[in-house]
Amino acid sequence: MAAHLREAYERMLAAFGPQHWWPGESPFEIMVGAVLVQNTAWRNVERAIANLRDAAVMNPRALYDLPPAELAELIRPAGYYQVKTKRLRNLLQFIVEQYDASLEAMFRTSLQTLREQLLAVHGIGPETADAILLYAGGLPTFVVDTYAHRVLARHGWIGYDASYHEIKDYFESELPHDAALFNEYHALLVRVGKENCKRSVPLCETCPLAELLPECGVVPSF
DSSP, X not given: OOHHHXXXXXXXXXXXXXXXXXXXXXXXXHHHHHHHTTTSOHHHHHHHHHHHHHTTOOSHHHHHHSOXXXXXXHTGGGSSHHHHXXXXXXXXXXXXXXXXXOHHHHHHSOHHHHHHHHXXXXXOOHHHHHHIIIIITOOOOOOOOHHHHHHHHHTTSSOTTOOHHHHHHHHHHHSOOOXXXXXXXXXXXXXXXXXXXXSSSOOGXXXXXXXXXXXXXXXXXX
């Protein structure tokens, strides 16, 4: 592991402890949450997932068979519910038609092939696909989000204009390909991003990564 990434990981883990990500009672629930969390806060997703649990449709076949209008109403708390209904149904169609509703069969597919298949599903972008693969499937692919981008760019490890795939390749080329490590590392970056490395006014004084900032100490907003 690259020295600065190892030190950053150890500092965050010492400060925050294991994060026990991703919240969900089953791999399928994690997949649903990965779609519903797009452009909304997790607390809203929790309400939508609770509705799906109460309706006893938290499995691929039952959710696929649910009329779109009923699905939309159940996930309404997650926001953008009409758009998310379409995206979720696209994912469900893929699981049912490609893998006969079997997540076990789906996650036995090679990582590269399955990632390409997920990215071909309309409404599933790289972050959502990688979250499904890592957190639901336990496959070693790194999830990149705004928090990871911000933390790394402010420390001078990547450029501010780095693309999703550039950041993903940076992590995966420097870290052992271990799903548990990728899981914990991403969760810790989210934690430090929410609590310290904020968009406009970062709280560097209490950040476990403060001593790893560039000597110039410049921390732009972004």
